[in-house]
Amino acid sequence: xPPPLANTTPDAPLLDPDDPWRGQSRLSAxxxxxxxxxxxxxxxxxxxxxxxxxxxxxxQSVEFFAAAGIGVGxxxxxxxxxxxxxxPRFGVLPLVWGTFLxxxxxxxxxxxxxxxxxxxxxxxxxxxxxxxxxxTLELLAGVPSIVYGYLALLLVTPALKAxxxxxxxxxxxxxxxxxxxxxxxxxxxxxxxxxxxxxxxVPQGLREAAYGLxxxxxxxxxxIVLPAGLSGxxxxxxxxxxxxxxxxxxxxxxxxTMARFTLNPLTSVETMTTYIIQVVGGEASYGSPKYLxxxxxxxxxxxxxxxxxxxxxxxxxxxxEVYR
Amino acid sequence: MSAxxxxxxxxxxxxxxxxxxxxxxxxxxxxxxxxxLRDVDLDVPRHRITALIGPSGCGKSTLLRCFNRMxxxxxxxxxxxxxxxxxxxxxxxxxxxxxxRRRVGMVFQKPNPFPKSIYNNIAWGARINGYRGDMDELVxxxxxxxxxxxxxxxKLHRSGLDLSGGQQQRLCIxxxxxVEPEVILMDEPCSALDxxxxxxxxxxxxxxxxxxxxxxxTHNMQQARRVSDVTACLMPDVEAGGGRxxxxxxxxxxxxxxxxxxxxxxxxxxxTGRVG
Ligand SMILES: Nc1ncnc2c1ncn2[C@@H]1O[C@H](COP(=O)(O)OP(=O)(O)OP(=O)(O)O)[C@@H](O)[C@H]1O
Ligand SMILES: [Mg+2]
Numbered sequence: 341x342p343p344p345l346a347n348t349t350p351d352a353p354l355l356d357p358d359d360p361w362r363g364q365s366r367l368s369a370x371x372x373x374x375x376x377x378x379x380x381x382x383x384x385x386x387x388x389x390x391x392x393x394x395x396x397x398x399x400q401s402v403e404f405f406a407a408a409g410i411g412v413g414x415x416x417x418x419x420x421x422x423x424x425x426x427x428p429r430f431g432v433l434p435l436v437w438g439t440f441l442x443x444x445x446x447x448x449x450x451x452x453x454x455x456x457x458x459x460x461x462x463x464x465x466x467x468x469x470x471x472x473x474x475x476t477l478e479l480l481a482g483v484p485s486i487v488y489g490y491l492a493l494l495l496v497t498p499a500l501k502a503x504x505x506x507x508x509x510x511x512x513x514x515x516x517x518x519x520x521x522x523x524x525x526x527x528x529x530x531x532x533x534x535x536x537x538x539x540x541x542v543p544q545g546l547r548e549a550a551y552g553l554x555x556x557x558x559x560x561x562x563x564i565v566l567p568a569g570l571s572g573x574x575x576x577x578x579x580x581x582x583x584x585x586x587x588x589x590x591x592x593x594x595x596x597t598m599a600r601f602t603l604n605p606l607t608s609v610e611t612m613t614t615y616i617i618q619v620v621g622g623e624a625s626y627g628s629p630k631y632l633x634x635x636x637x638x639x640x641x642x643x644x645x646x647x648x649x650x651x652x653x654x655x656x657x658x659x660x661e662v663y664r
Numbered sequence: 665m666s667a668x669x670x671x672x673x674x675x676x677x678x679x680x681x682x683x684x685x686x687x688x689x690x691x692x693x694x695x696x697x698x699x700x701l702r703d704v705d706l707d708v709p710r711h712r713i714t715a716l717i718g719p720s721g722c723g724k725s726t727l728l729r730c731f732n733r734m735x736x737x738x739x740x741x742x743x744x745x746x747x748x749x750x751x752x753x754x755x756x757x758x759x760x761x762x763x764x765r766r767r768v769g770m771v772f773q774k775p776n777p778f779p780k781s782i783y784n785n786i787a788w789g790a791r792i793n794g795y796r797g798d799m800d801e802l803v804x805x806x807x808x809x810x811x812x813x814x815x816x817x818x819k820l821h822r823s824g825l826d827l828s829g830g831q832q833q834r835l836c837i838x839x840x841x842x843v844e845p846e847v848i849l850m851d852e853p854c855s856a857l858d859x860x861x862x863x864x865x866x867x868x869x870x871x872x873x874x875x876x877x878x879x880x881x882t883h884n885m886q887q888a889r890r891v892s893d894v895t896a897c898l899m900p901d902v903e904a905g906g907g908r909x910x911x912x913x914x915x916x917x918x919x920x921x922x923x924x925x926x927x928x929x930x931x932x933x934x935x936t937g938r939v940g
Contacts, residue, residue, distance in 0.1 A: 467739055544737075545776035549836070551737060553789035553843050554766025563792070568779050 397642060400635035408629035415636060421599040421615075423630040430633050432640055434599040438609035439641075442519050442591055445605065446584040449524025451577055454531025458573075461532070462539035463561040474536065481529040488526045489593025492518040497594070504606070514596025514608040522594055523587050527580040534579065538572030539565055578652045582645060588613040612641045683751060685710040685847055685877040686731055690745035693726050693735065700726050701911045704745075706896055708847075713869060713878045715892035715919065717885065719934065722898045723911025724881040725773075728849050731879065732768040733761040749847070766793055769845035773852040775832035777824035777839070782807075782816050785824040785835055789843040802842055810838035811868055830861025837868065848872065850880040854887065866891050885935055888919065895922045897931045 405412065408430055418431020457477075461470055496518045501511045511517075542565045550560045566573070588611075596608035597618045610618070616634045624630040686708035693701040701723040708714045708731075716724045726735070733754065735741040747755050754764055766789075777785050786803045795802065803820070807813040812834040816827070824835055833853060840848060850869075854862040869878055869891050882888050888895055896916040900909035915928045926932040 543776070545772060545774060546778060548734065548737065548770075548772065549776045549778065549839075550788075552732065552734065552765055552770040552772075553792070553839065554762050555789075555792050556762050559792050563788070564778060 394642065397635050397639040400632060401639045404629060404632035404636045407627070407632055416640075419601060421610075423619075423624070423633060428629060430629070430636075432612075432637060434601050435610055435612045435615050435637060436640070436644070437601055438516070438595070438599065439585055439611040439613075439644075441516050441605060441609055442523060442587070442595065442611055443581055443584040445516065445520025446523035446527060446587075447577075447581055449521060450527040450531050450580055450584070453524075454528045454576075454580070455535055455573065457528070457532045458535035458539055459561050459566065461536045463557065463565060474533065477529045477533045477536075481533060483526075484589075485526060485587060486589040486593070488522040488590040491525075492522040492590065492594030496521050500606075509606060512596075512607045514594065514598070516595050516605040516607070516609045519591045519595035519609075520605070522590050523584050526587070526590060527583050530583070531576050531580045534576035535569075535573045538569040538576065541572075542568045574652060574655070578649065581648070585641070585645060585648075586613060588617055592617065612637050683710070684708055685750065686879070687748040687751075688727075688730065688745065689748075691727070691730065691747060692744040693723070693730065694740075694742040694744070695738070696740045698908055699910045701898075702901065704898075704911075704913045706913055706916060708877060708879055709894060710877050711873060711875070712893040713873050713880060713891050715888035715895045716879065716881045716898060717883070717888050717895060717934070718898035718911070719900065720883075721909060721911075722900045724898055725851050726911070727898070728770075728851055728879060728881055731847065731849055732765045732770055733759070734765075734770065736761055766843050767845050768847040768849060769840035769843065771833070771836055771840055771848065771850045771853045773855055775829055775836050775856060777827070777832050777835050779823065779825055781821045782824050782827070782835060783820040785839050786842045789839055793843055795843075806838040806842040807835075809841050809868075809872070810834045811864055812838055828861075830857045830864070833857060833861065833865065834868070837865070841872075845876070847877045847879070850878065852881050852883065855883065862887070885923070889923055892919045895919045897922065897926075897928070897934060899930045899934065 405415070408428065410418075410430055415430055415432055417433065418429060419433055420429040420431045421434045422429040461473060465473065497511070497513065497515065500515070500518060504511050546564055546568060547560055550564045555564070591611055592614045595611070595614070597610045597614050598608035599610035599615060602609065615637055619630060619634045684707035686706075688704050688706045691701065691704040691706075692699060704727060706727075716727060718724055729735045730743055730747050731749070731754075735743060743755055745755070746753055749764065749768065753759070778788060780788065783803055786806050787799050790799065790802055804813060804817075807816060812831060815831060816835075819826075824832065827835060833856070837848075837853070854865055857865065866887065869880070872878065873893075880888075880892065894916065895918075897914050898911050899914045901912045902909055915922060915926060915931045917927070922931065923935060926935060
């Protein structure tokens with residue numbers, strides 16, 4: 341049996357007044373207590389915002405379905421979007437198609453260029469070149485998107501016309517290809533910059549190990565560094581595709597606002613976001629079915645983005661090579 | 665370029681059996697404006713284990729990395745003087761560093777397996793070097809050689825990162841062996857390992873030296889004494905660069921001589937623990 345512990349008097353001072361080690365300051369004790377609460381509150385703000393947005397969208401969408409007198413199926417699978425027709429048609433598919441077309445086309449431009457330039461910057465570029473290019477890219481990523489809309493109107497579309505119309509192809513003044521090109525160019529800097537961060541964070545030890553086995557620079561870059569950074573690169577891709585899906589201003593200026601199903605990308609299309617600003621900017625009266633439809637479209641966009649994220653997470657978990 | 669680095673014909677390699685595998689003459693290495701290593705003249709004997717010892721920062725890793733051109737990866741490193749592998753100079757832009765590195769393998773201080781399966785860690789180097797033989801057999805042979813086979817034979821398709829530190833280091837050795845180099849450079853291969861793993865790696869080196877020339881950097885005097893045939897002692901030369909520490913080679917001798925009868929007083933001071 342160990343001896344019992346001596347009783348301590350409750351009011352015995354914990355600190356000897358002459359002790360130079362004063363222990364923690366009062367401030368840090370308060371901070372220790374307050375910090376987790378504050379931090380949790382900040383975290384809560386984002387969660388609450390998301391929930392709030394979702395709630396607004398759901399409530400207004402329910403109102404839309406009641407006001408327009410159509411079912412969810414008519415909306416989700418309807419092939420026609422003509423709010424002005426009699427009776428009005430509220431099929432969302434033309435918008436989904438337009439959104440998909442723009443996002444897909446823009447990705448086809450941005451992902452290869454962004455990834456290859458990231459590999460160049462992280463593995464090949466001399467330090468001097470990199471020191472100039474990297475900040476330039478980050479600067480480009482901050483250019484307002486409407487500027488890219490002008491680029492489409494003034495440069496890309498005229499160039500497309502000049503190139504394709506002699507071949508007998510009709511190029512509309514507003515067309516999807518221009519939108520794909522400029523939205524693609526718009527997101528190249530962020531794909532490239534984010535991917536470059538990921539690739540240069542791959543431990544140097546892995547590169548040395550590969551070089552030590554007699555690997556060439558290309559083999560090291562594509563077969564060691566890229567797979568090791570794959571999850572981060574994929575995250576950069578998803579962010580970029582998300583931006584393309586949500587991009588509005590550049591798309592309005594480049595692709596116009598004609599909601600229709602078309603396989604011809606040289607004509608105008610409408611995306612979910614451009615439909616929304618078209619409705620908001622138009623003459624639809626508050627509370628009318630046309631006005632309310634934008635919430636249903638917003639909810640669809642929300643759901644698609646969410647699904648995209650979940651899907652990519654699943655894919656990622658399957659393919660990534662983890663390094664420690 | 666690569667032709668000059670091709671393995672010598674069998675007959676010639678018999679004749680050159682006494683020729684050192686690696687040689688340096690008047691070797692100097694700069695990092696930017698600072699001289700890290702000065703006037704190193706070293707012969708590394710074939711099919712022996714050569715230990716590089718010396719206090720931290722005296723340039724042991726720098727010297728080792730000259731033998732497989734690893735310093736090329738450091739942007740502002742500059743190598744002067746001559747380094748020869750099988751009598752052929754490997755300094756300068758004309759040398760095919762990729763082929764050289766396949767023939768002069770390296771094991772690093774920190775185990776650095778690829779974030780791939782155990783199997784692919786071994787097979788990767790063979791694949792990029794165009795190995796056309798039986799890959800399963802090569803993987804098994806390399807793992808057996810590195811004394812790791814029995815521990816991993818059941819889980820060849822698990823990640824190499826799931827192994828313990830000691831197992832990872834043996835995996836890295838197996839990966840190096842798989843490309844069938846002639847020289848193996850080891851930079852403090854045991855510094856992250858426990859005594860049991862260390863003993864296994866040392867046994868392994870003993871076993872490998874019939875077929876390979878091994879150069880090992882170590883801070884552990886006992887290890888140098890136990891495993892090496894020849895020991896080279898490097899020291900920082902403080903006076904030379906006006907306060908800068910520049911590594912110099914102070915003594916190269918058979919290991920038993922160097923540890924019992926060092927010629928240079930600086931070597932004696934270091935191995936008896938009075939410096940470094
Ligand atoms: N990449 C580098 N850039 C600049 N200086 C370097 C670099 N690598 C090494 N040095 C310098 O070169 C000198 C020798 O370094 P080296 O790594 O060869 O020493 P070492 O003997 O291996 O030391 P340790 O026993 O601590 O590993 C040191 O002064 C170091 O600061
Ligand atoms: Mg070192």
